[in-house]
Amino acid sequence: MSSNESAEARLYYPPEEFVRQATISGMDAYKSLCDEAQRDYEGYWARLAREHVVWHKPFTQVLDQGEAPFFKWFADGQLNVSYNCLDRNVQSGLGDKVAIIFEADNGRVTKVTYSELLAKVCQFSNALKSVGVGKGDRVVIYLPMSVEGIVAMQACARIGATHSVVFGGFSAQSLRDRINDAGAVLVITADEQCRGGKNIPLKPAVDEALSLGGCESIRNVVVYQRTGGACNMVAGRDLWWHDAVQGQGDACEPEWVEAEHPLFLLYTSGSTGKPKGVQHSTGGYLLQAVLTTKWTFDLKPVDVFWCTADIGWVTGHTYITYGPLACGGTEIVFEGVPSYPDAGRFWKMIQDHKVNIFYTAPTAIRSLIKAAETNPVVHPRNYDLGSLRLMGSVGEPINPAAWEWYHRNVGGGRCPIVDTFWQTETGGHMITPLPGATPLVPGSCTLPFPGIQASVVDETGAEVPWGQGGILVMKKPWPGMIRTIWGDPERFRKSYYPADFQGKYYLAGDGAIRDRNTGYFTITGRIDDVLNVSGHRMGTMEIESALVAHPLVAESAVVGRPDELTGEAIVAFVVLRRSRPTGEEAKKIVAELQAWVGKEIGPIAKPRDIRFGDNLPKTRSGKIMRRLLRAIAKGEDITQDVSTLENPAILDQLKHGAG
Ligand code: WTA
Numbered sequence: 001m002s003s004n005e006s007a008e009a010r011l012y013y014p015p016e017e018f019v020r021q022a023t024i025s026g027m028d029a030y031k032s033l034c035d036e037a038q039r040d041y042e043g044y045w046a047r048l049a050r051e052h053v054v055w056h057k058p059f060t061q062v063l064d065q066g067e068a069p070f071f072k073w074f075a076d077g078q079l080n081v082s083y084n085c086l087d088r089n090v091q092s093g094l095g096d097k098v099a100i101i102f103e104a105d106n107g108r109v110t111k112v113t114y115s116e117l118l119a120k121v122c123q124f125s126n127a128l129k130s131v132g133v134g135k136g137d138r139v140v141i142y143l144p145m146s147v148e149g150i151v152a153m154q155a156c157a158r159i160g161a162t163h164s165v166v167f168g169g170f171s172a173q174s175l176r177d178r179i180n181d182a183g184a185v186l187v188i189t190a191d192e193q194c195r196g197g198k199n200i201p202l203k204p205a206v207d208e209a210l211s212l213g214g215c216e217s218i219r220n221v222v223v224y225q226r227t228g229g230a231c232n233m234v235a236g237r238d239l240w241w242h243d244a245v246q247g248q249g250d251a252c253e254p255e256w257v258e259a260e261h262p263l264f265l266l267y268t269s270g271s272t273g274k275p276k277g278v279q280h281s282t283g284g285y286l287l288q289a290v291l292t293t294k295w296t297f298d299l300k301p302v303d304v305f306w307c308t309a310d311i312g313w314v315t316g317h318t319y320i321t322y323g324p325l326a327c328g329g330t331e332i333v334f335e336g337v338p339s340y341p342d343a344g345r346f347w348k349m350i351q352d353h354k355v356n357i358f359y360t361a362p363t364a365i366r367s368l369i370k371a372a373e374t375n376p377v378v379h380p381r382n383y384d385l386g387s388l389r390l391m392g393s394v395g396e397p398i399n400p401a402a403w404e405w406y407h408r409n410v411g412g413g414r415c416p417i418v419d420t421f422w423q424t425e426t427g428g429h430m431i432t433p434l435p436g437a438t439p440l441v442p443g444s445c446t447l448p449f450p451g452i453q454a455s456v457v458d459e460t461g462a463e464v465p466w467g468q469g470g471i472l473v474m475k476k477p478w479p480g481m482i483r484t485i486w487g488d489p490e491r492f493r494k495s496y497y498p499a500d501f502q503g504k505y506y507l508a509g510d511g512a513i514r515d516r517n518t519g520y521f522t523i524t525g526r527i528d529d530v531l532n533v534s535g536h537r538m539g540t541m542e543i544e545s546a547l548v549a550h551p552l553v554a555e556s557a558v559v560g561r562p563d564e565l566t567g568e569a570i571v572a573f574v575v576l577r578r579s580r581p582t583g584e585e586a587k588k589i590v591a592e593l594q595a596w597v598g599k600e601i602g603p604i605a606k607p608r609d610i611r612f613g614d615n616l617p618k619t620r621s622g623k624i625m626r627r628l629l630r631a632i633a634k635g636e637d638i639t640q641d642v643s644t645l646e647n648p649a650i651l652d653q654l655k656h657g658a659g
Pocket of ligand 1: 419445510
């Protein structure tokens, strides 16, 4: 969006009815919070931490910058996240209130109250303790969307174990790498997962991962029986969830941990090397989860909230497992996919469960737009979506056309949309509208969350004027931020606090531009070698490493190509160890390499398009010219200067896909 366009862009003001009941009501309320943070940064966060989090031992320290960038927040305080999410609500009279409405892939609905959830979490906590899991142990969770997934995470939090959830779509190899890096003692999984009417085995991937070597730290595997499908149980190592909880008491004293105790690790892709274990804290993270849930989603205990993310991603952590429960809300947990039994599933579920707040990804919206256009039966107008009062978007930039459609057809023109910019590393929302305050502009995530010091700078760290694109940074540490990369503090420092900015600023890895008139932020996309495919982060290097691990592949370069539906699509340029294939043979090798990447990383990493060349376009010093590859992937004519290119003839070969 150019600043000229945005100056004329239509503003969507918060509806009066919404403003009247909103927790943060009106721009003055927003500004006064920002001012408070400006005047006394630590005092601001300390006040909120006291008001919104229950502490077992109150903190006296707020921000400790001693070993920057390894910041600490509320370090001498003690608390328990599971206590904050469950016991607190039960004690305040919400025990009989439904915490989770679980809808299975086949449509079966199960409801769990806060009291029941607390009992389940305590039982499972006791089961974990009985197999010797305790404070500081790492537990890998490889479960589908389920009540059990949330129970497993909450139980880890309750006993002070650090969980690391691995998305069920990752391969055995990826699972193995994460178990190995985390040094986990236990894996929690299911026999199978149900998605789109199919039962997909999950446990075999765990068996394979553990057989690959490097997982010697694992002592046990707990298996939740989801379908009763065939499942090989290794004697002495594997135990069923239902057996593990059998006879366990439904009370378990929470383990009070220090605010900096690692609540979880979550692996995510960076521009180099293997996925990194983003380490989050307990106190600061919980504060951010609670505050953003209350302010960005305006969530109150009467609300039914639905975040469609998977617990395998950070969105599922903050806005399924922790935030909504800590706020005493009722939330939907959905096992299935938006297209089954048809693409009206989301709308039907909103109608059936009278969802008030709905949070999803632009990719899902775009695919549902397409579905509604081709099959009018699944158009949202056929459903009663009158319960909705607020909608959100996350994971990638939302194009204004999709925003408008979502606003009009799903929100009936009356619901604000919060376009929330944040990252695995940030713990919670960073730049986002507050729905009862911020006038909206489609495609813009608007303004920083109160207290967050976001800015756009150039390569030297100097702030660029509004209207000019640059690098998105955070000028001050915030409570929910990443604490380190598990086992690799140096990588944490280098990736996020680079010397370019004298180690002063947090580098988000995204480009941004602020509107010349309003100062609103628009995210322009990643500025590193990270792709965003359907809202999932993928490192190009990771896919390249997977490709060159195939015996046929000598060299590869992976780039992203803009895609209407998925945001970006993965395009791989490959040089084989043999002559360049063509025709049918090329097609066969493409299929083989796609399957290979699916096995090495997971189906989400499969290249959409693979092109073969005798070589890759390189400078005379041997550097691959990725900019050219991006242009070729897009099908653009090469207008750039190719005089520094060692081998210009290669460009022609790479223009054509296999077949
Ligand atoms: C992108 C997901 C534009 C961005 C919570 C970021 C967005 C990466 C938005 C983080 C948004 C996320 N507008 N881009 N509202 N939200 N992104 O770690 O590139 O899976 O750096 O966290 O997604 O992805 P991650």
